[in-house]
Amino acid sequence: MRPTDPNRVTIFDTTLRDGEQSPGASMNLEEKVRVAHVLAEMGVDVIEAGFPIASDGDFRAVQEIARSIDDSVVCGLSRATRTDIERTAEAIKPARRGRIHTFISTSPLHMKFKLQMEPDEVHQAVIDSVTLARKFTDDVEWSCEDGSRSDHDFLCRCVESAIDAGAGTINIPDTVGYAVPDEFGALIAMLFDRVPNIDKAVVSVHCHNDLGLAVANSLAAVDAGARQVECTVNGLGERAGNAAMEEIVMALRTRHDRMPYTTGVNTEVITRASRLVSSITGFTVQPNKAIVGANAFAHESGIHQDGMLKNAQTYEIMTPESVGLTQSTLVLGKHSGRAAFREKLKDLGYDLGDNSIEDAFKRFKDLADVKKEVYDEDIVALVDDEVVRSNDHIQLVSLDIACGTTHRPPTAALELNVDGEVRACAGTGDGPVDAAFKCIKKLFPTEATLQLYQVHAVTQGTDAQAEVTVRLQDQGVTVNGRGTDTDTMVASVKAYVNALNKLLTEREKTAPSALSA
Ligand code: KIV
Numbered sequence: 001m002r003p004t005d006p007n008r009v010t011i012f013d014t015t016l017r018d019g020e021q022s023p024g025a026s027m028n029l030e031e032k033v034r035v036a037h038v039l040a041e042m043g044v045d046v047i048e049a050g051f052p053i054a055s056d057g058d059f060r061a062v063q064e065i066a067r068s069i070d071d072s073v074v075c076g077l078s079r080a081t082r083t084d085i086e087r088t089a090e091a092i093k094p095a096r097r098g099r100i101h102t103f104i105s106t107s108p109l110h111m112k113f114k115l116q117m118e119p120d121e122v123h124q125a126v127i128d129s130v131t132l133a134r135k136f137t138d139d140v141e142w143s144c145e146d147g148s149r150s151d152h153d154f155l156c157r158c159v160e161s162a163i164d165a166g167a168g169t170i171n172i173p174d175t176v177g178y179a180v181p182d183e184f185g186a187l188i189a190m191l192f193d194r195v196p197n198i199d200k201a202v203v204s205v206h207c208h209n210d211l212g213l214a215v216a217n218s219l220a221a222v223d224a225g226a227r228q229v230e231c232t233v234n235g236l237g238e239r240a241g242n243a244a245m246e247e248i249v250m251a252l253r254t255r256h257d258r259m260p261y262t263t264g265v266n267t268e269v270i271t272r273a274s275r276l277v278s279s280i281t282g283f284t285v286q287p288n289k290a291i292v293g294a295n296a297f298a299h300e301s302g303i304h305q306d307g308m309l310k311n312a313q314t315y316e317i318m319t320p321e322s323v324g325l326t327q328s329t330l331v332l333g334k335h336s337g338r339a340a341f342r343e344k345l346k347d348l349g350y351d352l353g354d355n356s357i358e359d360a361f362k363r364f365k366d367l368a369d370v371k372k373e374v375y376d377e378d379i380v381a382l383v384d385d386e387v388v389r390s391n392d393h394i395q396l397v398s399l400d401i402a403c404g405t406t407h408r409p410p411t412a413a414l415e416l417n418v419d420g421e422v423r424a425c426a427g428t429g430d431g432p433v434d435a436a437f438k439c440i441k442k443l444f445p446t447e448a449t450l451q452l453y454q455v456h457a458v459t460q461g462t463d464a465q466a467e468v469t470v471r472l473q474d475q476g477v478t479v480n481g482r483g484t485d486t487d488t489m490v491a492s493v494k495a496y497v498n499a500l501n502k503l504l505t506e507r508e509k510t511a512p513s514a515l516s517a
C-alpha cells in the first residue's frame with residue numbers, strides 16, 4: 001500500500017537477504033527470526049526475508065518470518081523464472097502482507113555475458129515474470145539488476161512494461177556500486193521524465209557501497225523522487241555492503257531541513273538491531289562507523305569535552321538516546337532479587353518465559369559472583385548466550401588450561417558431553433586456544449575449517465566478559481558460533497562448540513544420520 005504522505009520514504013530492509021548473502025554472514029532460522037522481530041519492532045516497512053529458491057533454509061526462514069510478523073510487509077526474492085516465483089509465492093503465503101520481488105539484469109554487459117539473452121527476450125521475461133507474480137499477490141516489486149549501467153531507452157521500456165504488467169514498486173539497483181550521487185539522482189529523474197506510467201508505481205533504489213557512496217546515492221535518489229530505499233543494518237552485504245539503514249534513517253531525521261522526508265522507523269531501536277546483527281554474524285562494527293560505531297558518540301579531545309559540557313550541541317548533531325544508546329548503567333549487584341532482574345529483562349526488550357528467566361537469573365548470580373559490576377551489556381550477552389545454547393547436542397562439561405611462560409607447550413584438558421556421552425581429551429597446541437580447539441577436534445572429528453576466530457570484550461575493564469565468534473565452514477555450509485564468559489578460554493571453547501552444534505543442525509536438515517561423528 002502506498003503511503004498517503006508524498007514525502008514518506010518506505011524503508012525496505014534486506015539484511016536477511018542481501019546482507020546475509022555476504023560471505024560468512026550466514027544466519028540460521030532462529031537467528032533470522034530474531035532479527036526480523038527487531039526489524040519489525042523498529043518499524044521497518046518491508047522485510048526482505050530471503051531468497052526462497054536458494055535453499056530449503058532460506059525457504060523456511062521466509063515462511064517462518066511471514067508467519068510471525070504482522071506489522072511489516074514480508075518479501076521474498078525471485079529471479080524471473082516460474083520455479084523461483086512459485087517458490088517465493090509459497091514461502092510468503094502465510095504473511096499478512098506478502099511481497100514477491102522479482103528481478104532480471106538489464107545492462108548490456110549482464111544481458112550478454114551473464115544471461116546470454118537478447119534485450120527483446122529480457123523485455124519479454126520482465127512482462128512474464130511480473131504477470132506471473134501478480135497471480136499470487138497484489139504486491140509485486142520488479143528490479144532491473146545492474147540498472148545504473150543500463151541503456152536508458154531500454155530501461156524506460158522495461159520499467160514501463162513492468163508497471164503495465166502490475167508491478168507496484170520499481171527498484172533501480174546500483175548493483176556494483178559504480179554510480180555517483182548526481183548521476184544516480186539524474187537517472188531517477190530521467191525515469192520520472194520519460195516513463196509515462198511512472199506515477200502508478202513507487203520508485204525504489206538499492207545501492208551497493210563499493211565506492212563508499214551507497215548512502216549518498218540513495219539520498220540523491222530520494223531527492224529525485226524515489227520513495228523506497230533498500231538498505232541493511234550496519235551496511236551488511238556482499239563486497240563493501242549495501243546502504244546502511246541507520247545512516248539513511250538518521251540522515252533524513254537529522255537533516256530534515258534539507259531533506260524534508262520521513263520514515264516510519266523508531267530510531268531508538270537502531271543500536272539494539274545493530275548489536276544483534278553484529279553479534280549473530282560476527283561482523284563487528286568498526287569503532288568510527290557512523291551512528292552505530294562504538295566511538296560515534298564519544299568525545300575524547302579536551303576541546304570537544306569542554307564544548308560538550310557547556311552545550312551538547314557544540315559537537316553533537318544527534319543525541320545518543322535518539323539511536324537507543326543509553327549510558328551503560330550499572331544494573332544489579334549480587335544481592336539483587338528476581339523481581340529486579342525480571343524488570344531489567346523487560347527494560348532490555350526480552351520477553352522470556354518463567355523457566356528461561358530462572359535459568360538466566362542463576363547465570364546472572366554466577367556472573368555477579370565473579371564480576372563486581374554487572375552492566376546492561378552483560379545481561380544482554382548472558383541471555384543471548386543462553387538462547388544460543390538451547391537444544392545443543394554437544395556441550396562443554398569442563399575445561400582446564402595450563403599456559404604462560406612456565407607451561408610450555410600450553411595444554412588443555414577438556415570434557416564434552418555429546419548426546420549424553422561424556423568424552424575427555426588432553427593435548428597441547430601452539431597456544432591455549434590452539435590446544436583447546438585441537439582437543440575438540442579429537443573428541444568430535446569433522447572436516448570443518450576455521451574461517452574466523454574473534455574476541456570482543458562486552459564491556460570495559462579486565463573483568464569484562466569475552467564474546468568470542470568462531471566461524472566454521474564445512475561442505476559449503478558456513479556457520480558462526482558464539483560464546484560468552486568472563487574467562488576468554490571458556491568463551492572460546494563455547495563458541496567452537498556452538499559452531500559445531502550449528503553445523504550439525506544444518507546437516508541434520510539434509511541428512512538425519514549426520515550425528516555419527
Ligand atoms: O544488487 C542487486 O542488484 C540486487 C537485486 C537482486 C535487487 O540485490
Ligand code: ZN
Pocket residue numbers: 018173175206208
Ligand atoms: Zn544487492
